[in-house]
Amino acid sequence: ETGVTQSPTHLIKTRGQQVTLRCSSQSGHNTVSWYQQALGQGPQFIFQYYREEENGRGNFPPRFSGLQFPNYSSELNVNALELDDSALYLCASRKLGSYEQYFGPGTRLTVT
């Protein structure tokens, strides 16, 4: 186990709703990244947070937003859910200046 935890494990939402996913980083890690993994595909980089600020973003619309807290836990918020948002959402943590990142088990989001 990596020490990165995510909650909830599974979630079902309706199109148009909003969702918040949570991540607790591994101890000592100050950088967190979020990824979307559609079924049968590789993870897609959503964004990265360091010192509570976003410092890198992939090709995702603004309705995907995040927060990082002083204890290095973080949230991913998705507004106006669409059917294509159904995926496994992964967070990964690492120390700034290190490439080695460690993933949590993910949250399976289903949008109906």
Added chain:
Amino acid sequence: QQQVKQSPQSLIVQKGGISIINCAYENTAFDYFPWYQQFPGKGPALLIAIRPDVSEKKEGRFTISFNKSAKQFSLHIMDSQPGDSATYFCAASENYGQNFVFGPGTRLSVLP
């Protein structure tokens, strides 16, 4: 230019055989090339990684071969075991992880 291509899509190997997965990239700014292993229902786990200043890295049964001029890298799994059956992702990153790009994955099945 941001893509990482991966082949084959799926691979079946007999126990004790060698599994080989190949990846190619275009972005010459990438400077970190990891491989991740993912089991069903789990997040990706870092397996082995290489920087472009070396051509090969070996850890136990796992070896990365890196060809900077061809912009290609590969994972070799020696003495493949049924427990190695999983999906493998290559990835590439630059600027200390502000941009992490994953390949589409290879589903490996090792037959007993």
